[in-house]
Every structure is written in structure tokens, then in C-alpha cells.
Amino acid sequence: MxxxxxxxxxxxxxxxxxxxxxxxxxxxxxxxxxxxxxxxxxxxxxxxxxxxxxxxxxxxxxxxxxxxxxxxxxxxxxxxxxxxxxxxxxxxxxxxxxxxxxxxxxxxxxxxxxxxxxxxxxxxxxxxxxxxxxxxxxxxxxxxxxxxxxxxxxxxxxxxxxxxxxxxxxxxxxxxxxxxxHPAMPIRGTIEGFYGKPWSMAERSKHLDFLATVKANTYVYSPKDDPFARDRWREAYPAATLQSLAALVATARRNHVDFVYAVSPGPSVCFSDPADAQALERKFAALRTIGVHSFYVALDDIEYKKWNCARDQTAFGASGAEAAGVAQARLLNAVQAHLIATDPASRPLIMVPTEYYDAKETPYKAALRKTLDPRVVVQWTGTDVVPPAISIPDARTATKAFGRKTLLWDNYPVNDYAQTTGRLLLAPYARREAGLSGELTGILSNPMNQEAPSRVAVTGVAAFAWNDTGYDAERTLHFAARELAGGDARAADALLTFFDTQHMAPTFGSQPWQEQAPRLKATLDAVREAIASGDQTARHKAIATLTTQADALTNAPDAIRAGVVDPSFAQQARPWLDAMQLWGRALQLTAAGLDAAESGNTAASRYFTDAGTLAAQAAAVQSIPGATRFDGPIKIADGVLDRFVKDAPSLIAQ
Known part of the structure; x- marks a missing residue:
């Protein structure tokens, strides 16, 4: 996408x-x-x-x-x-x-x-x-x-x-x-479909092991930068790459996860050319030799109102959305028929359409609905590319538009777009309506470039897809923390503190669909209120609570590094943990400054100055170069923590 x-x-x-x-x-x-x-x-x-x-x-x-x-x-x-x-x-x-x-x-x-x-x-x-x-x-x-x-x-x-x-x-x-x-939805898992640095084979193997623990059953291999799945899709994989994929397929099988191989021919395919249909079939046949029986054709993020070859002009007429829908359907129908004829164990072909978001009636969707083999599974991202919510009526509208129940491609917690720069998306999976299992064939989460941190949200996706009516977002988030911590209570608490600083869930617009740091904000708001209108006892109590919160922020990174079962979580989250520790120390000094100001101690201004220096250092911490599509400064409870540290010197006259 x-x-x-x-x-x-x-x-x-x-x-x-x-x-x-x-x-x-x-x-x-x-x-x-x-x-x-x-x-x-x-x-x-x-x-x-x-x-x-x-x-x-x-x-x-x-x-x-x-x-x-x-x-x-x-x-x-x-x-x-x-x-x-x-x-x-x-x-x-x-x-x-x-x-x-x-x-x-x-x-x-x-x-x-x-x-x-x-x-x-x-x-x-x-x-x-x-x-x-x-x-x-x-x-x-x-x-x-x-x-x-x-x-x-x-x-x-x-x-x-x-x-x-x-x-x-x-x-x-x-x-x-x-x-x-038993599961509510037949398809549950992830699609490695993000832009930027892909996961390594070792990370994919760990991810498959993780999917098994949350009863997910599907992993779609669709890295955007695999040249043999996109730009050079007609070419055969080198033997070494095919061998690595074979090991991954075996890991998936051991974990009862369906390994789905995706190819993205859209940028260059000639829909009416039998040679291209045969190239797809050869590609799938090669993957079948290593045990793959599920396939996927991705037609997202392509120019679909312009033909790639003159032959398509002759076969389908003038280029346009409706003609593209017919051309795509004809190719996919041929691939689906070939899969069934050559592999009795094959599962229905999956496709993602060029118009993959919203469910408004269009000539393209109408062409797919009328022409595409009903056995082919269609993916849909919801009401937008990154939807703030998905309701049962939304899914029903998509069913009507595509002529079948859709497989939800949920672009959460993916962090490959500009609004996610400097963020890990660690809020719980939420705002998907209970009862969607009756309107969807399943859910595939598009995770982050960081595999281990992605497990937090994916745990929620898998739990919702398994039992959407019994799903509880917060309790599942706590479970994810305990699993990452291997049962270590101190590490689990530290993880929850960290998750709260990464609670922001952006959309393409200016408004996020999940707010930033709700737990921390409630604490800081209570401190502001106590200082503004509370008596002396209330003010002292609030500042003591602030000190405790600051200590928790400061100590959490070390607890996480020492306590997580998989060290890759701490490695992939390293700059966020570094920045969090600096922000925690800045908040400690802020609390000391407020305590000094409350007591009339002249040291208050020095505490506030030192807090500002640390806050500037924290705000300057950068993401790991090349780890995500957009490099930039790390965000830690932004709009909440930074604002409080900035405002604190003005809360009590010095």
C-alpha cells in the first residue's frame, strides 16, 4: 500500500x-x-x-x-x-x-x-x-x-x-x-507488506514462532523490495534465496501457519499476454516445490489507468478504471483455474485490488465484482488506507462493492508513512467493531519494520480475529507485555509504561485515531490541577506522585533491556528506550524543581534549566538510520511530556 x-x-x-x-x-x-x-x-x-x-x-x-x-x-x-x-x-x-x-x-x-x-x-x-x-x-x-x-x-x-x-x-x-x-475468522495473521527495510529471514522465523502462540494461522510474504516478487517478477529466484524461503516455509508449517507467497506484477504486467500468465504460473510452480500452496497477486500502488502494453489496448479497449478491473479479473481467473488444475492442495488465490480502500461504488469495483472468479479472495483496507475505525456497516458495504466478503488488510501498526516518523505504534488494537467476524473472511495486520515491537499490536489483531465478541483491548495489551517479559512482573510493568509513551496512532490526516500517552497525561493533568487549586497537602502529594512517575519512566528502559525474553525487542527499540530514559530524567528534575518552588527554595530555577537541557537532548535522539522508511527524531509521549516539562516553571512563582 x-x-x-x-x-x-x-x-x-x-x-x-x-x-x-x-x-x-x-x-x-x-x-x-x-x-x-x-x-x-x-x-x-x-x-x-x-x-x-x-x-x-x-x-x-x-x-x-x-x-x-x-x-x-x-x-x-x-x-x-x-x-x-x-x-x-x-x-x-x-x-x-x-x-x-x-x-x-x-x-x-x-x-x-x-x-x-x-x-x-x-x-x-x-x-x-x-x-x-x-x-x-x-x-x-x-x-x-x-x-x-x-x-x-x-x-x-x-x-x-x-x-x-x-x-x-x-x-x-x-x-x-x-x-x-474455535476461531471466529478463518484467516488471521500478518502481511509483510510495508515499505522500507524488510525483515531478515531470522526475524521472519521468529515472527512465525510468535504467530503460533497467539493462534494466528496466516503469514503473507510480500516485501516491497524483493526484486523477484516485484520489479523482476518474471525471473526465477536464485537457488540460495529459494533455499532460504524453503526454510521459512518449513517453520511456518511447524507452527501451523499458512505461508502465502505474494507477487506484485502490476507495474509491468501485460494482462492479455499469455506469456505473462505463464510467467506467474512458473513463479508459483517454483514456490510449490518448497511446499507453498497459497498464493497472492498484489495489484496495489500501480498506475491502472494506463496500459503497460499495446496488446491490452487491443484486448480491452481504451485504458481506464473499468477496463483495468476487467483485465485484472481475467488474468486472476486464469491463475486461479491453473492453481486448481495443477495443485489439489492449493488454497483460493488472494488479491489486493488497485482500489483497496473505501467501499464507494466505482467502475473499477463494479468490473471486479462482475468478472472476478468468486473463489478469489479480495483484500480491503477499510474506509481509508489507515482507517480510524471499522464498523459492521463498513464491512457490509465492502461486501456489496466487491461481491464477496473481504479479507481486511489492516494498516496497523505499520509505520512506513510520514506521519509515523519517529514512532513505534504500541497502542492496543482497538476501534474495530465486535461482530465483524460475521462480515469478514479474516484480518491480516500490516506490521512495522521493527518485528519484535510489532508483536504488541499483532497480539491484539490475532485475539480480535479469533474472538471479536470476547476481545478486550486493554487486557490483551497487558498479556502482550507479560509475554514479552516472560512473566517478569517488573519488566511487564516497564513495558506498559513504555507502551503508553508510544500510544499515538496516526492517520493520513492531522487527527490520530488513538491519542498519545493517556496514562501519563492523566497523571500530569492531576498534578497541574493540584498545583492550581489544591491545598498544601494536595500539592505535596501530587509532586510526590510526579516523582514516582518520573522514576518509572527513567527506570523502565533498563528493566526492559534486562527483562525481555527476546533481546531483539530492546535492540529494535533502542533509540526509543534511550530517549525515554532522558525524558524520565528531565521529568525527575522537573519534579524536583516544582518541589523546590513549592518550598520557596531558590534552587528551583536550576532544576528547571537542567530539565530543559535534558529534554532538548531527548528530543534530538534519532531513529536508527535506514530502519524505517522515514528517518527522524524519536517521539516520546509528544504533546504530553514535552509540554509539561516546558510549562512546569510557570506553574509556581519562583
């Missing part, structure tokens, strides 16, 4: 838990008593469709018995073993059928269609989730341990069940619990 010019049933489940509890071996007195953990519903992200809590819990223990039903994928079992080991399990014994040992937790894993799984869940009265990618988890205290059943409707669902189990075992005890879950 160009961003430079314009800048059920709960009763049955509860009954099932009660049946199992009634038929288990009587636990010891120490384990029979209800505990605090058993009365608390765990938080799982994305939010499951249904969770039913029982009254007891148990510790996982140092040894477990693992029973895998026939047909369970080896990769899913490997992941489960890794999760158990990370949770402190020292001994994992495999068995074909569960034993009768009351002192060892038994984990049964497999497809819901497997007789063992079906029988176990049936005995407990647990209803199986039978949606695509759905899963069911039943956790039942039994004796001095427990029984855990992880059942997937399909292989993807079972993998998702294991990812949910990963979150559950982070608790000290597992509660009696039944989870039924």
Missing part, C-alpha cells in the same frame, strides 16, 4: 466435571480442600469461546504420563513436551493407554475423532467443539494429581489446544476446567 503521497452447552460441561470428580479416587486431606487457585478462572488469550470452572485444582508435579492417540502429529507432541519441561516436569512417561496411578498427572492428547479421546470426553459428558481449528480441553483433579485431555477437531485445533495448555501451566496449579474454543 502506498503511504507517502497522501499521507454449547454450559450445563452439560459443568455436569461432566461433577461426574468425573465424583468418580475419582478420594484425594488426601491435603489435596481435598478447595484452594485459592481452584476458585479463579484463568485468563487465556485469545479469549476462548467457553470456559467452565470446577471447584478443585492440582499441581502438575515433576512427573507426568503422556498418552498420544494415533494420528497425533509429531510436531504437536514435541511442542507439548517442551511446554511440560519448561513447566518443571522432569519425567515424561509415554503410554498407549492411561494407567490407574493416582499420584501422576495423565495427559491424553489427540484428535477428537480418535476412539480414546472420544471415549474419555464422552465419559465425562464433555461436549466436543466441532468447528474448523476448534479444540476441547478437559482438566479434572484425580487423586493426588489430575487428568488432562487435549482434543482437536483437526490438526490445527489440536495445536491450538497445546498453545492454550502452555498458558495454563504457567500457573502453580491447574484448575478443574473445560475449554471449548
Amino acid at each position: 502506498r503511504r507517502c503521497a497522501k499521507f454449547g452447552p454450559l450445563t452439560a460441561l459443568a455436569t461432566g466435571l461433577a461426574i468425573i470428580a465424583a468418580n475419582t479416587i478420594a484425594p488426601s486431606a491435603a489435596t481435598a480442600q478447595p484452594d485459592a487457585a481452584s476458585s479463579r478462572l484463568p485468563e487465556i488469550f485469545p479469549a476462548p469461546v467457553s470456559m467452565t470452572l470446577g471447584a478443585r485444582s492440582f499441581a502438575l508435579g515433576e512427573a507426568v504420563e503422556l498418552v498420544a492417540a494415533p494420528g497425533t502429529e509429531a510436531g504437536t507432541l514435541t511442542l507439548l513436551r517442551q511446554i511440560l519441561t519448561s513447566a518443571g516436569v522432569e519425567t515424561i512417561t509415554t503410554a498407549k493407554t492411561p494407567s490407574a496411578r493416582p499420584d501422576v498427572t495423565q495427559i491424553l492428547v489427540g484428535l477428537a475423532s480418535a476412539p480414546q479421546i472420544r471415549a474419555t470426553l464422552g465419559r465425562s459428558g464433555t461436549v466436543v467443539d466441532d468447528h474448523a481449528e476448534g479444540y476441547t480441553i478437559a482438566i479434572v483433579p484425580a487423586g493426588r494429581a489430575g487428568k488432562v485431555t487435549l482434543a482437536g477437531h483437526d490438526g490445527d485445533g489440536l495445536f491450538h489446544a497445546v498453545q492454550t495448555f502452555r498458558q495454563l501451566v504457567q500457573r502453580q496449579r491447574l484448575p478443574a476446567l473445560v475449554v471449548q474454543d
Whole structure:
């Protein structure tokens, strides 16, 4: 996209838990008593469709018995073993059928269609989730341990069940619990479609690992500067590049993520030339040899009212929007037909149209609607290239315009356009209406040039696409912080402080769709109010609160650098963390100046002067050269923090 010019049933489940509890071996007195953990519903992200809590819990223990039903994928079992080991399990014994040992937790894993799984869940009265990618988890205290059943409707669902189990075992005890879950939208993930420095293959691999943890299932490879996908799209990839892509495809497969290969032929394609259609087919055939079965043709950011070849003039008439829509549809229809004929495993072709934003009726959209094969998936960015909000009526209008439900290309948190200069976009994913799952085929987020910081917003995108009606933006943001911090509470708090300084979400216009630093602004506004109209006690309290806030800003960068699980987050956010620390020190001096002024101390002016010097240094910190499309000064809570530091000397007469 160009961003430079314009800048059920709960009763049955509860009954099932009660049946199992009634038929288990009587636990010891120490384990029979209800505990605090058993009365608390765990938080799982994305939010499951249904969770039913029982009254007891148990510790996982140092040894477990693992029973895998026939047909369970080896990769899913490997992941489960890794999760158990990370949770402190020292001994994992495999068995074909569960034993009768009351002192060892038994984990049964497999497809819901497997007789063992079906029988176990049936005995407990647990209803199986039978949606695509759905899963069911039943956790039942039994004796001095427990029984855990992880059942997937399909292989993807079972993998998702294991990812949910990963979150559950982070608790000290597992509660009696039944989870039924499945995604609201069939397509969920990211499209690497930004301008500027692309991700490295290592960053892409990490991103695929991350997508698995949030139950995303799609990654579109569409870097703008891959010459063999855009300017030189007719040419074959060098062997070394194809080998690197093959490794990436394997990583995606291991993570149950659909790797979609995108080509952008628009700047030079001749729509009516069979040779160009064959060139596309050859390109896709080469990718098919490394395991790609999903393809994408990008026709965004091109001149579509002028033909690239005289042949198209003959075939489609005078150039123009309507003729372009017909020409594009004819080429895409041929590609779609060829994919089906040559690859039974192929998924529907995806395309992004030249008119990819808004849903106003136009000759171009009408031509696509009437001519394009209904199997082809169409992407749409919302009411604008960077929309401030997306509603159900917006999506319905797009469905009408394109003749099918669209796949949302959400340009958040992408930071490759001028209004994002100096920013990381770390506000929660918000202002997308609950219920959009009924009007969209899915959501793909266009992330930032910085892969690790992108995970904050993408966690929200994936959670919304999984369960839009159960999505909570703020709670999901907190989850993203905990995940980045690996459970380190100090680092997670520091990350949330940092996120607040990067809360601004710009549009192409002058008004952002998410405001800057709302938490910090509330604190600073309260200080202003207390100084202006509060009594002496209120003023002292407000200045003390300001000092605490300044310390938090100053200390957060070091806590983040020491606490994040993936060091690449701190590396990619380095100038922002450096600037934040300087701003924190400037605010510390500002607080000291206000305290001195309140006490009539003549040192106040020196504190304010030193604060201004540090603020100037902070404002001069530059982004990493070449890391984003537009280099420039780093923004930290701009319009909030800088304004307060500037105004502070005038709040109390010196």
C-alpha cells in the first residue's frame, strides 16, 4: 500500500466435571480442600469461546504420563513436551493407554475423532467443539494429581489446544476446567507488506514462532523490495534465496501457519499476454516445490489507468478504471483455474485490488465484482488506507462493492508513512467493531519494520480475529507485555509504561485515531490541577506522585533491556528506550524543581534549566538510520511530556 503521497452447552460441561470428580479416587486431606487457585478462572488469550470452572485444582508435579492417540502429529507432541519441561516436569512417561496411578498427572492428547479421546470426553459428558481449528480441553483433579485431555477437531485445533495448555501451566496449579474454543475468522495473521527495510529471514522465523502462540494461522510474504516478487517478477529466484524461503516455509508449517507467497506484477504486467500468465504460473510452480500452496497477486500502488502494453489496448479497449478491473479479473481467473488444475492442495488465490480502500461504488469495483472468479479472495483496507475505525456497516458495504466478503488488510501498526516518523505504534488494537467476524473472511495486520515491537499490536489483531465478541483491548495489551517479559512482573510493568509513551496512532490526516500517552497525561493533568487549586497537602502529594512517575519512566528502559525474553525487542527499540530514559530524567528534575518552588527554595530555577537541557537532548535522539522508511527524531509521549516539562516553571512563582 502506498503511504507517502497522501499521507454449547454450559450445563452439560459443568455436569461432566461433577461426574468425573465424583468418580475419582478420594484425594488426601491435603489435596481435598478447595484452594485459592481452584476458585479463579484463568485468563487465556485469545479469549476462548467457553470456559467452565470446577471447584478443585492440582499441581502438575515433576512427573507426568503422556498418552498420544494415533494420528497425533509429531510436531504437536514435541511442542507439548517442551511446554511440560519448561513447566518443571522432569519425567515424561509415554503410554498407549492411561494407567490407574493416582499420584501422576495423565495427559491424553489427540484428535477428537480418535476412539480414546472420544471415549474419555464422552465419559465425562464433555461436549466436543466441532468447528474448523476448534479444540476441547478437559482438566479434572484425580487423586493426588489430575487428568488432562487435549482434543482437536483437526490438526490445527489440536495445536491450538497445546498453545492454550502452555498458558495454563504457567500457573502453580491447574484448575478443574473445560475449554471449548474455535476461531471466529478463518484467516488471521500478518502481511509483510510495508515499505522500507524488510525483515531478515531470522526475524521472519521468529515472527512465525510468535504467530503460533497467539493462534494466528496466516503469514503473507510480500516485501516491497524483493526484486523477484516485484520489479523482476518474471525471473526465477536464485537457488540460495529459494533455499532460504524453503526454510521459512518449513517453520511456518511447524507452527501451523499458512505461508502465502505474494507477487506484485502490476507495474509491468501485460494482462492479455499469455506469456505473462505463464510467467506467474512458473513463479508459483517454483514456490510449490518448497511446499507453498497459497498464493497472492498484489495489484496495489500501480498506475491502472494506463496500459503497460499495446496488446491490452487491443484486448480491452481504451485504458481506464473499468477496463483495468476487467483485465485484472481475467488474468486472476486464469491463475486461479491453473492453481486448481495443477495443485489439489492449493488454497483460493488472494488479491489486493488497485482500489483497496473505501467501499464507494466505482467502475473499477463494479468490473471486479462482475468478472472476478468468486473463489478469489479480495483484500480491503477499510474506509481509508489507515482507517480510524471499522464498523459492521463498513464491512457490509465492502461486501456489496466487491461481491464477496473481504479479507481486511489492516494498516496497523505499520509505520512506513510520514506521519509515523519517529514512532513505534504500541497502542492496543482497538476501534474495530465486535461482530465483524460475521462480515469478514479474516484480518491480516500490516506490521512495522521493527518485528519484535510489532508483536504488541499483532497480539491484539490475532485475539480480535479469533474472538471479536470476547476481545478486550486493554487486557490483551497487558498479556502482550507479560509475554514479552516472560512473566517478569517488573519488566511487564516497564513495558506498559513504555507502551503508553508510544500510544499515538496516526492517520493520513492531522487527527490520530488513538491519542498519545493517556496514562501519563492523566497523571500530569492531576498534578497541574493540584498545583492550581489544591491545598498544601494536595500539592505535596501530587509532586510526590510526579516523582514516582518520573522514576518509572527513567527506570523502565533498563528493566526492559534486562527483562525481555527476546533481546531483539530492546535492540529494535533502542533509540526509543534511550530517549525515554532522558525524558524520565528531565521529568525527575522537573519534579524536583516544582518541589523546590513549592518550598520557596531558590534552587528551583536550576532544576528547571537542567530539565530543559535534558529534554532538548531527548528530543534530538534519532531513529536508527535506514530502519524505517522515514528517518527522524524519536517521539516520546509528544504533546504530553514535552509540554509539561516546558510549562512546569510557570506553574509556581519562583
